[in-house]
Amino acid sequence: MSAASFDTLPEAVRALARADFGQVAARFREAGFTVTLPDRGILSVKAAAPDPARASVLLSVGVHGDETGPIEMVAHALDALSHSPRELAVDLMLCVGSIDAIAVGKRFIDADLNRMFRLQRGDLAATFEAGRADAIIAATRDFFDGSGPRRWHLDLHTAIRASRYPKFAIVPQLIAQQARDALIAWLGLAGIEAVIMNPASAGTYSYWTAEQHGAAASTVELGRIGTLGRNDLSQFTQAAAAIDALLRGETRGEGTPPLVFDTAQSITKLSDAFRMGFGRETENFTPLKKGEVIATDGDTVYTVKHDEEFVVFPNPDVRVGLRAGIMVVRK
Numbered sequence: 001m002s003a004a005s006f007d008t009l010p011e012a013v014r015a016l017a018r019a020d021f022g023q024v025a026a027r028f029r030e031a032g033f034t035v036t037l038p039d040r041g042i043l044s045v046k047a048a049a050p051d052p053a054r055a056s057v058l059l060s061v062g063v064h065g066d067e068t069g070p071i072e073m074v075a076h077a078l079d080a081l082s083h084s085p086r087e088l089a090v091d092l093m094l095c096v097g098s099i100d101a102i103a104v105g106k107r108f109i110d111a112d113l114n115r116m117f118r119l120q121r122g123d124l125a126a127t128f129e130a131g132r133a134d135a136i137i138a139a140t141r142d143f144f145d146g147s148g149p150r151r152w153h154l155d156l157h158t159a160i161r162a163s164r165y166p167k168f169a170i171v172p173q174l175i176a177q178q179a180r181d182a183l184i185a186w187l188g189l190a191g192i193e194a195v196i197m198n199p200a201s202a203g204t205y206s207y208w209t210a211e212q213h214g215a216a217a218s219t220v221e222l223g224r225i226g227t228l229g230r231n232d233l234s235q236f237t238q239a240a241a242a243i244d245a246l247l248r249g250e251t252r253g254e255g256t257p258p259l260v261f262d263t264a265q266s267i268t269k270l271s272d273a274f275r276m277g278f279g280r281e282t283e284n285f286t287p288l289k290k291g292e293v294i295a296t297d298g299d300t301v302y303t304v305k306h307d308e309e310f311v312v313f314p315n316p317d318v319r320v321g322l323r324a325g326i327m328v329v330r331k
């Protein structure tokens with residue numbers, strides 16, 4: 001996005017997209033919170049006196065620089081809350097992930113930031129995003145260190161492709177039962193229709209916080225991708241209300257419980273010979289029947305093993321060694 005088009009954005013959105021927390025940070029600081037900016041695009045607002053009974057909520061947006069809807073949504077929510085700052089009932093960290101990619105209207109600079117949250121990065125280690133992930137990892141550790149047991153991380157995204165369930169979330173299976181149930185109930189409040197239980201890390205930010213910090217964490221897909229300042233914010237109404245309530249310490253309410261899916265198999269791209277068995281426009285949650293070919297990769301043939309499996313995030317263009325799709329089944 002050019003500097004000129006940034007100028008037409010509402011002030012709160014422009015500020016957040018540029019990693020400028022100036023006014024919002026000042027309002028919370030004046031209200032007596034401990035406010036820090038641990039790195040570019042990262043804001044931490046904590047109670048002045050540490051309180052383990054207080055929940056800790058990490059919100060991340062713009063991990064993919066072209067997914068701008070959640071940036072707008074959170075900018076408006078935080079700006080509104082900062083005018084009555086004492087209503088913030090949780091310790092909050094807000095992370096705008098790919099600041100540099102957002103500035104140029106791209107998804108990433110070198111490589112997908114949401115594959116960098118792993119101990120071994122292989123040939124990803126030399127990419128621009130590896131450095132950014134290190135900064136985010138350090139700030140996240142500092143945020144959760146010493147915080148109480150009620151830890152949340154909502155990593156907010158929008159999808160490129162169409163989906164039979166436009167609003168869905170990925171939840172790491174290793175989250176403790178009680179926290180996981182609370183997370184899934186909150187996702188229902190936020191209008192999320194489907195939840196996929198994920199048994200293994202693909203290097204995502206939300207899996208990292210669940211695994212390393214015991215957070216009730218989720219990658220949340222809120223709708224379709226759009227241009228900063230021109231997003232259809234009506235698709236985020238329910239999610240915005242649920243986030244606002246979470247920040248004010250109100251997590252109870254009536255939501256429709258999401259459908260829950262288990263991961264049947266994770267499809268890994270093993271070589272450049274990788275080919276998907278279906279077209280690139282295939283919607284998320286498209287059903288495939290037992291025996292159908294999901295992908296071929298040299299001598300490896302991935303086929304559907306259950307009577308019916310649904311394909312999510314099919315992407316033959318990922319780097320070799322990374323996840324090229326997930327097959328899920330109804331729980």
Ligand SMILES: [Zn+2]
Pocket residue numbers: 063064067157158
């Ligand atoms: Zn994304």
